[in-house]
Amino acid sequence: MSYDVERIRKDFPILERQIRGMPLAYLDNAASTQKPLPVIEAISKYYTSTHANIHRGVHTLSEEATALYEGARVKLGRLLNAAAAEEIVFLRGTTEAINLVSQAWVRPRVGPDDEILISHLEHHSNIVPWQFVCEQTGARLVVAPIDDRGEIILEEYERLLSPRTRFAALSHVSNALGTINPVAELIRLAHERGVPVLLDGAQAIPHLRVDVRALGCDFYAFSGHKMYGPTGIGTLWGRTERLEEMDPYQGGGEMIRSVSFEKTVFDDVPHKFEAGTPDICGAIALGVAVDYLQDLDLEAVGQHEQELLRRATEQVSELSGTRIIGTAAEKAGVLSFVLDCAHPHDVGTILDGAGVAVRTGHHCAQPVMDRFGIPATTRASFAAYNTEEEIDRLVAGLRQVLEIFG
């Protein structure tokens, strides 16, 4: 069966909106995707009929809410092919997940002159938490370089994995450039030297089939809102033994087995990392987003997005004075570019006037911008519901930019 993008679009009511008198062409999916009706309805239904606090009450609502919340954990576990649902920790998003691992697993295990390896491609959320750990412990942050296409240089990565390397953190897919990193290979190199690896999967999970056991990583972090789910909820997957090694970093209710003033016994994983009442509704709706994504068929979505990327890359390259930033052989549906004649902010405003929503700026990846000697790019990023016609409207908008500024 061919890919029916029009049917998918009907699931996303926001796509009906008019922006400045033009139909919306939403091409800012790497920042956040829109939400399909099943997710929106799940949120409404939960608060309309089921809400109560979880894990404690013996009353019906609490039991139902608990079952839905834990059911969502099972769905997330299956999505990643986790060995057990208990390997899924619900957190606010990728940022909180990386902060948890950096403070609770890595910080107690590194000291002066130890090294933490990241790459030049990282989002600020996979840089700043490691800088905190380095300041707190005296460890050094080591950055694996990228080449002019925006690919991690494998030999350099291997060379920088030194006897002092204690941990490696790496994006699965670059948010600024779209590069799909050869993570299986990079994990293998790290593991050969006994270095555990965290993957930032925020940009990968809506586009690629992720199998954490096949990848062999130690931690995998991602956000719900970039995969058609709500904001404010995300997931850390950790291999059971890694999660068990890790102490909780927030104390409170929900995460304990017993508390006295003399001694508190923590609950088992994953609950010991979920202090306080969690975003119950968010987790349940994220589970529904997982169902939605799986019903769409990730392979088909990935192929569709590749087709959009190919079309956009071809057409944008043909415009005079454009430079595509990020030309890796393996890319997700992200097209970052600069125009000689116009600043990305002006490009973004003119495209908005045409109803085309793109991201302009440094995409929380200033080191990537510095690497290419630019302050910012214009970034179009694609999702399951985007169409070829929207790509053509992007390009028509860019022609208008060239007319004004060229």
Place this chain on the structure above:
Amino acid sequence: MSSDLRQLYQEVILDHSKRPRNFGQPEGSCFRAEGHNPLCGDQVTVYVRVEDGAITEVRFEGRGCAISTASASLMTETLKSKTPQEARELFELFRESVTSDPSSELDGEQLGKLAVLGGVREYPMRVKCASLAWHTMRAALDGSEEPVTTE
């Protein structure tokens, strides 16, 4: 193109963004401050020379979008021969103007050629672009106890 966009990117703005006036570091000593918009990575350095209580020269350099470059360029022309106090007052007036309700009338008489930036009112995200150089100018004047040598 919509009328809002035509208003935003009118000829004067495009002209000043493509051919900014008073661009580049001045010779001699003057007040100086750097402005940075972390949202878009835009950077501007503004130089203000004050002689006998009046601004005799304003220059700028940096990189930015058309709106921030044009605004900086127009500012350098507008402030010449004003007192530092008048420059501060004009900044306040300018800031109020670009954040005012788009349907309200702009004070064209007081704003002079700065009124061409009124189109920014339809684009709240771009107000920072239009005001970056002005904030930087004021910072330069505020640091006036310790003029920075630019040689």
